[in-house]
Amino acid sequence: MPANLTPQYMEAEEALQRAITPEEKLDALEEMLRAIPKHKGTEKMQADIKRRIARLREASEAARKKGKADPYRVEREGAGQVFVVGPPNSGKSALVGALTKAKVVVAAYPFATAWPVPGMMKHEDILIQLVDTPPATGGNCPPALAASVRGGDAVIIVVDASIDSCLDDLQDQLDLLEDRRVISDGRPCMVVLSKMDLPGAAGNAEILIEAYPEARFALVSVQSGAGFQELPGAVFEMLGIIRLYAKPPGREVDRAAPFVLKRGGTVADLARAIHRDLSRTMKSARVWGSARFDGQPVPREYVLSDGDVVEFRT
Ligand SMILES: Nc1nc2c(ncn2[C@@H]2O[C@H](COP(=O)(O)OP(=O)(O)O)[C@@H](O)[C@H]2O)c(=O)[nH]1
Ligand SMILES: [Mg+2]
Numbered sequence: 091m092p093a094n095l096t097p098q099y100m101e102a103e104e105a106l107q108r109a110i111t112p113e114e115k116l117d118a119l120e121e122m123l124r125a126i127p128k129h130k131g132t133e134k135m136q137a138d139i140k141r142r143i144a145r146l147r148e149a150s151e152a153a154r155k156k157g158k159a160d161p162y163r164v165e166r167e168g169a170g171q172v173f174v175v176g177p178p179n180s181g182k183s184a185l186v187g188a189l190t191k192a193k194v195v196v197a198a199y200p201f202a203t204a205w206p207v208p209g210m211m212k213h214e215d216i217l218i219q220l221v222d223t224p225p226a227t228g229g230n231c232p233p234a235l236a237a238s239v240r241g242g243d244a245v246i247i248v249v250d251a252s253i254d255s256c257l258d259d260l261q262d263q264l265d266l267l268e269d270r271r272v273i274s275d276g277r278p279c280m281v282v283l284s285k286m287d288l289p290g291a292a293g294n295a296e297i298l299i300e301a302y303p304e305a306r307f308a309l310v311s312v313q314s315g316a317g318f319q320e321l322p323g324a325v326f327e328m329l330g331i332i333r334l335y336a337k338p339p340g341r342e343v344d345r346a347a348p349f350v351l352k353r354g355g356t357v358a359d360l361a362r363a364i365h366r367d368l369s370r371t372m373k374s375a376r377v378w379g380s381a382r383f384d385g386q387p388v389p390r391e392y393v394l395s396d397g398d399v400v401e402f403r404t
Contacts, residue, residue: 096125102124108212111210113150164206164241167208167217167219172220175245175246176259177225178201179198180248185248186221188315192207203224204224206222221242236272247267247279254290256298257294260298279305283310284312285313286311330353332353351394355394356390357390357400375389
């Protein structure tokens with residue numbers, strides 16, 4: 091490794107390792123190219139970075155040409171796909187922008203967001219996809235947008251808590267999502283009340299929460315940063331997923347890339363997620379975490395918990 095790599099370069103390289111979407115990878119690679127010291131010792135690295143950038147650009151160009159299909163469709167990535175919906179100007183883009191590195195457009199005028207824009211939100215050691223969307227109301231919602239949202243795992247409704255219409259706005263969103271069979275299908279849903287820094291928002295939030303005792307609420311302000319610490323955990327909770335870590339026999343557990351299952355997932359489900367054949371070839375499994383004692387042998391039907399470490403023997 092040639093010397094003199096700057097902290098900016100190292101940071102960009104780390105960002106590349108975390109990057110999931112092609113856009114994030116491209117961003118990181120371009121930053122690496124900018125930050126790399128330009129001298130003889132790094133020529134090979136520079137060429138390598140340029141090659142990777144070119145390849146990514148080609149791939150995304152090809153995808154664009156092929157995917158004339160449906161501009162509302164968003165390819166799912168990460169541990170779950172959550173659509174962020176709501177009326178114009180409610181703060182959807184600001185929310186997605188604050189939680190991910192997605193290049194969203196935040197604007198004081200309505201309909202600034204024309205198409206869904208995905209970004210990856212970090213929750214501890216996993217990434218959850220948030221999708222910013224164009225505004226939709228009961229009176230104006232493209233069918234293709236509703237279809238796209240139905241493809242996701244969960245929904246966040248963003249309502250501006252600082253305006254007088256917030257109660258009507260929330261009811262309109264709930265009716266719309268019900269009508270388009272987004273939440274009537276049992277898809278989990280959370281209401282994010284935005285702009286909590288503005289006058290009147292706190293009082294309105296109280297009224298909203300009282301009016302919908304069954305609903306899941308989160309209160310945030312992009313301005314003050316309030317509520318953002320807790321949000322990734324609440325979204326993870328809403329998705330109803332668990333993280334599992336595989337441990338090869340006699341070796342250290344691999345913590346780098348947890349497997350994700352729906353809550354209620356069993357040892358057999360995890361085996362299938364790791365490798366198509368493993369659920370057939372596995373002879374026994376041991377669990378660290380939720381089991382009564384560390385390394386306890388468990389049957390295939392054993393229901394796993396978030397954070398469990400599982401060792402398979404074949
Ligand atoms: N004061 C305040 N303004 C916000 C907040 N979130 C968004 N905004 C503003 O509200 C407007 C609309 O935001 P945007 O995210 O584009 O809304 P969208 O149409 O739902 O995507 C912009 O002018 C934002 O700056 C917030 O938490 N506090
Ligand atoms: Mg927007």
